[in-house]
Amino acid sequence: MSGKEDLERRLSELLNEGELEQSSREARELRQISPKYEIRIQTTLDPIVEETHRYRSIARELDDRYDKYLERTRKRQDSVSRESAGDQEGSP
Numbered sequence: 001m002s003g004k005e006d007l008e009r010r011l012s013e014l015l016n017e018g019e020l021e022q023s024s025r026e027a028r029e030l031r032q033i034s035p036k037y038e039i040r041i042q043t044t045l046d047p048i049v050e051e052t053h054r055y056r057s058i059a060r061e062l063d064d065r066y067d068k069y070l071e072r073t074r075k076r077q078d079s080v081s082r083e084s085a086g087d088q089e090g091s092p
Helices: 002-032 047-058 067-090
Strands: none
Touching (some): 047 067
């Protein structure tokens, strides 16, 4: 009977070890989850626009895939510059 008791003890140990590993695995997974918050930095220059201008100064593009984006950013920059100019005129 000692063989049966030994098997039961080993089985009990294996099951207990598995439970501990499961809880440590869950804790490890929780640590790996990305945070709820993300940090965004507002810049005055758009890096995509700047990089596109640099590439266009070096080489010719085969397609005009960034033209629409450049037009949108140009319109946005114009409206922002008009607003800031209006704020400066109104201030004493």
